[in-house]
Amino acid sequence: MKRRTFLKIVSSAGVASLLSPAFAAQVCKSKVGNPFLSLEEEFRNPPFGSGVYTWWHWMNGNITKEGITRDLEAMKNNGIAGYQLFEAGTGIPAGPVESLSDEWTGLVIHAMKESERLGLEFAMHNCPGWSSSGGPWITPDKAMQQLTWSETELKGGQAVSLQLPVPKHQLNHYLDTYCLAIPAGLDVIPQSSVLDLTGQLDKNGVLTWNVPPGEWVVLRFGQTARKQNNRSAPAKSTGLECDKFNTAALDYHLDCMFKRIMPSMEKMAKRSKVGLLIDSYEMGSQDWTYDMPAYFQKKRGYALVTFLPALAHRVIESTERTDRFLFDFKRTQADMFADRYYSHFQKRCKERGIITYTEPYGGNMMEELQVAQRLDINMGEFWCAQTVLWANYKYNRTVKQIASIAHATGSKIIGAEAFTSEADADKWLLYPYALKSLGDYMFTQGLSRIYFHRYAHQPHPTAMPGMTMGPWGLHFDRTNTWWEPGKAWIGYLNRCQHIFQHSTFYADILYLRGDNAFGETVEPEKTPFAPPEGYDYDMINAELLEKAQVRNNRIMLPGTNFEGYKLLVLLDSDAMSLQTLAVLDRLVKKGITLVGQKPQRTLSLLDGEKENVFIALVEQIWGASNTYEKADLQLLLRGLNVSPDFLYNSADNNAAVHAIHYQQNETDIYFLANRKRMPENGTAHFRMKNRIPELWNPYTAEILPCPVYQTDNEGIKIPLELPPAGSLFVVFRKTNETSLSKWDDFKYNGVSIFSTQKQAGNSPLMQSDFSIACWIKPETDIAVTDAHEMGDMCTRFFAVYPPGGEQRYGKGHSAVGLSVGRNGIVVYERTVRNKAVYRNVRPLSGWLHLVLVYRENMPGLWVNGTFIGEGTPSNTTVHYAVDSSGLLSKADTYEGGMCGFEAYPYAMAEEQIIELYRKGMPIPYQQENRFYSWYSNDRFVAWKTGVYEFIANRTCLRKQIEQLPARITLDGPWTLRFPEKKGAPEEIVLPKLRSLRLEEDFGVRHFSGTMSYFYPLSIPDGYLKEEFCLRLDLGRVEVLAEIWVNGKYVATCWAPPYCADIQHLLHKGDNILEIRVTNLWVNRLIGDEYLPAENEYDYKEPVNKYIAAGNGGIKKLPDWYLAGQPKPDGGRITFTTWKHYDKNAPLVESGLLGPVVLIPGVIESIKS
DSSP states (O other), X not given: OOGGGGOOOOOTTSOSOOOOHHHHHHHHHTOTTOTTHHHHHHHHSOOGGGSOEEEEEEETTOOOHHHHHHHHHHHHHTTOOEEEEEEEOSSOOOOSSOTTSHHXXXXXXXXXXXXXXXXXXXXXXXXXXXXXXXXXXXXXXXXXXXXXXXXXXXXXXXXXXXXXXXXXOBTTBEEEEEEEEEETTOSEEOGGGOEEOGGGBOTTSEEEEEEOSSEEEEEEEEEEEOOOBOBSOOGGGOOEEBOTTOHHHHHHHXXXXXXXXXXXXXXXXXXXXXXXXXXXXXXXXXXXXXXXXXXXXXXXXSOOGGGGGGGGTOEESOHHHHHHHHHHHXXXXXXXXXXXXXXXXXXXXXXXXXXXXXXXXXXXSSBHHHHTTSSSEEEEEEEOSOOOSSOGGGGGGHHHHHHHHHHHHTOOOOEEEEXXXXXXXXXXXXXXXXXXXXXXXXXXXXXXXXXXXXXXXXXXXXXXXXXXXXXXXXXXXXXXXXXXXXXXXXXXXXXXXXXXXXXXXXXXXEEEOOSSOOBSOOOGGGSTTOOOTTOOXXXXXXXHHTTOEEETTXXXXXXXXXXXXSEEEESSOSBOOHHHHHXXXXXXXXXXXXXXXXXXXXXXXXXXXXXXXXXXXXXHHHTSTTEESSOOHHHHHHHTTOOOSEEEEETTSOOOEEEEEEEETTEEEEEEEEOXXXXXXXXXXXXXXXXXXXXXXXXXXXXXXXXXXXXXXXXEEEEEEEOTTOEEEEEEEOOOOXXXXXXXXXXXXXXXXXXXXXXXXXXXXXXXXXXXXXXXXXXXXXXXXXXXXXXXXXXXXXXXXXXXXXXXXXXXXXXXXXXXXXXXXXXXXXXXXXXXXEEEEOOOOSSEEEEEEEETTEEEEEETTEXXXXXXXXXXXXXXXXXXXXXXXXXXXXXEXXXXXXXXXXXXXXXXXXXXXXXXXXXXXXHHHOOEEEETTTEEEEOSSEEEEEEETTEEEEEXXXXXXXXXXXXXXXXXXXXXXXXXXXXXXXXXXXXXGGOSSHHHHTOOSEEEEEEEEEOOGGGGOTTEEEEEEOBEEESEEEEEETTEXXXXXXXXXXXXXXXXXXXXXXXXXXXXXXXXXXXXXXXXXXXXXXXXXXXXXOSSHHHHHTTTBBSSOOHHHHTTXXXXXXXXXXXXXXXOOOTTSOOOOOEEEXXXXXXXXXXXXXXX
């Protein structure tokens, strides 16, 4: 085999490798005796079981047996290892299959059988809809219960036989629980004055009582049902939620729901994976059940009856004792919820061999970190695009939260409902590269298994894009344009997940959530004890802390498989239980380092009676030399000789590079991810010693040594170059191979690749008068009104992120922010809270040149060389924050394309803005700036002429590249061919490449799908020499491209840099280059709006943002769709159950934009 057949090309950090996985495995097998061999092989070809999962929604009875098989086969073919089935009714007309009918049951069993045939895990939600556990079989007595009461005033000194008013109740369900009397008119009621009259209240509610002297209030307590239904289920299967505090009610629910399915599930569970899920909890609180008093007394150690009036807003004994009882009651609610709902669900499923899943959060009734320990596999969730209806973006916190519990308990599967989105957020706008940055970031938070939200079942064989889950979620369906080529993205995700699922997370800090920890879990980053840069953490609750052990002054949890956590840091420690204090005392005595505020009080009623024990424990713990009440965590860690585990220095000082550290045996694995969709250059420092770094590229499965790195007293530093949204595994392991070259520095034309971070003080002052210019491509809508803004920052995904102006520059100062979407532009100024100061609402299509000019603190906007408007002068001094590195790393980065970003310390004139626009877009970064790639066997590829120097100790290896074959730009003409019956002509010729949205032909302009670009390529013989590489760089692609040369597949490019080595497939004479480009559904959906309507869609005048979000659902499914017949010829190309666009909506970029360049490079040895 010729050497060029083995070409393996990567970027400077191994990120743009073009090695095929099959070839990589072949090379790997030749390395005999390597103990890491199996992981290398599985990295290149990850096992199917490590793959992503998806949520699979059956929409309101629109289900077919054939569609089920097609869906599951499509999942299998794309590397999706399993799914969780939901039956939903979100805005879709009812189909022919009645929910929970015999036919429906048969279809579920068919899905199970097909899943087993295909090797997919079958799991489903435990009830119709997606929250939480209920259905039409739940009667009010088995529903969620709540305490209710009535009040009757009585004067003393008389005997009464009185009919007490029945407390307010619902669903014709009421049961008496207690009847109590308390003195009237007292602000504080002595506990001894609470009289229990329960035995004197008959079954008809008649109280017989000799009333003591004085004035009294009789409290008739009872329980009633909450009118809470399971959410978003089809009408037929909607009913009450079961009692979450009653195991019998949960048993009844599960028996009714699964009575015809469970036998098949149990049989399948003996051979395959079968699961049941409790989704995130969205049902609100309950505060009572039939045996609440007995459970309370068992858990808390005293009877609740005399404190019951506190639940009716009375103060018993004292405010302090009442607050302590209320804490005890809330603690009991949380315990009962965890024990009788989640733990009992786990018990039921375990008895049947079924895997349990949950999203352990939602509402104030639970302690999230407690619930997260009760089921087999926990899942978080994260949202993409804007969240303008509710603050759903806050749920992104849950991934780190559930990862922490998994790390503490030893679970390797850390799931997440992934890439979910609100109504009007996706609209077929999202695609693999647009999602990569967010997904990678979640990997750095601990995610190890993606569950896509969502895949809508497609009952029809050919309707495109077909069924939707109403307007919600990512269109992760087999009918999406990019489904089949998107398999390359799934392969990337599966490769990453396999590493995560088979390694142990490494962290330095352990946070303890406080005892008063109900509802939303606090994020450490939002506390005074935020983790310092370069240190990772886990977070647990007191229940897990009790299981902690100490080894060499480090904290070891049941799932800890590394040397242990160096610090224990307390969150919310103002109040603490004696039980937790006793655990802390044990750990501190064994030598751990503890940081946290000294507790001031206990919480429970019985703890309050042991003040002397509390004081003694606090003095003992906080008097120890290894306990710190106030401490700079970074200084404290360094004092313990614990340097940062990972630090990144950006050449441009505005990085958003995140990392996570894993270990496997004696190997350390770091996953690095560039959060921005812009190229990143810098240096990465790892707390590693006596190890050799390797670069593992998950995009291409390439594994290469890192021949250039530096060592210091704290670890190893490597140069790093990441493409937009790029990612990389840096693997450290010991090696006996002395033949590997190791260089301390590498210079190109005298400049080291170890970048030097720019100093912010060297940047020009940007205030009052300045300009920001860039080329930008908005890809989603943004919040353009006050009603759509959320939180202190108002919006997300800033093109220019505003730090706090007052904090950075002083009072009277603000920092500018810029948000750009397909629906307009908003300029913000942030003092403490962000504030929109200018809104320009307009449709924006594709790449555009944007200039924001501040002149005397007043903003003005220019788009494509045209002035579009200005705001009013600010009452603050407005700054552009040149250096926002630390802030960017915490912010959501821009969801769209951006390049050519420049800031100017003056207000640009109109002539300069127009001239800048006329220059056009800059060529892609990698075509202009990339000058080398690492190569196998101590070699590199030089892509530019110049002097390359490799330096080690007193050795300098100098390579001077004086001449390279000229780059070949494939300008055109290109022949472009379209598939049949998609509205476009069979073939057109493009003199030059440009976005198809700009073409005059209607069918071309609005084409959606996969098209083929052909180019005849004749290469001079000199380009095919053994010592050369030929890289085909496609420039800009919208949105995926498959490269074929002479009829042979080369690669699928779904993220930058869109390039591949093609030299080994070229030959003398004429060659045919084919680029198959897949775009989005958006343009065809818009184009069809020019044609006569074929279906009627629901629309209501949007009196508020919530009504608007529901607009667009189809009113009636057409007969041909229900019958499974082809869509009638003529008219529109597309059919979908939700309408997002009219004909005036902005088109998206489409096709191969280029420039396409064939770039030659020369292979050079760096053998020392």
